[in-house]
Amino acid sequence: MPRFQILVCDGPSCGITHESDRLVTLLKARIAADPGLKTRCYVAAYNCFGRCSEGPNMFVRPLAPDEKGEVEPREVSGLGFYPGVTEEMATTILERHAGEGTPVAEWVEEY
Template sequence: MRRFQILVCDGPSCGITHESDRLVTLLKAGVAADPGLKARCHVVAYNCFGRCSDGPNVFVRPLAPNEKGEEEPRDVSGPGFYPGVTEEKAMVILERHVGEETPIAEWVEDY
């Protein structure tokens, strides 16, 4: 099974206006409650995706074999960007994109 990192925007707009810290707390709790996810998923606050009006924004990315999931990456690009994530959407993303390794086509965008 693949390892994943979930980046939750913590920039000024997502962090303050959209209260993205609630998503971080919720996702971390979801990962901690599932032994299968706990072994292969990390939730990290990310500086900013630059899509402030779309927030809160989340990016799910696979981790390379030796990559540390608790560290913020230098560069983020490719598929896996989810704009406008609600608490309900966050849990579906965790279950489907990470748990089942199936991105949610109707929500996900390239970044």
């Protein structure tokens, strides 16, 4: 089963204005409570996606076998960007994209 890193923007706009820390708290609690996700999903802060007015923003990406999930990558790209994430959306994204490996088509964008 693939491992995933969930990056939550922690830039000034997402972090302060859009309170992205509540998404981090929610995701970490859900992952800790689910044995299936606990060994495969990691939440990390990401400096900024550059789409501040749409925040809070998240990005879900697969991890390489030797990659550490707690470490912020230098850059990201591909299908996995989620703008304007609510707590309800974060739960669905965790279950479907990170849990099942299927991006949530109605919300996900190419980044």
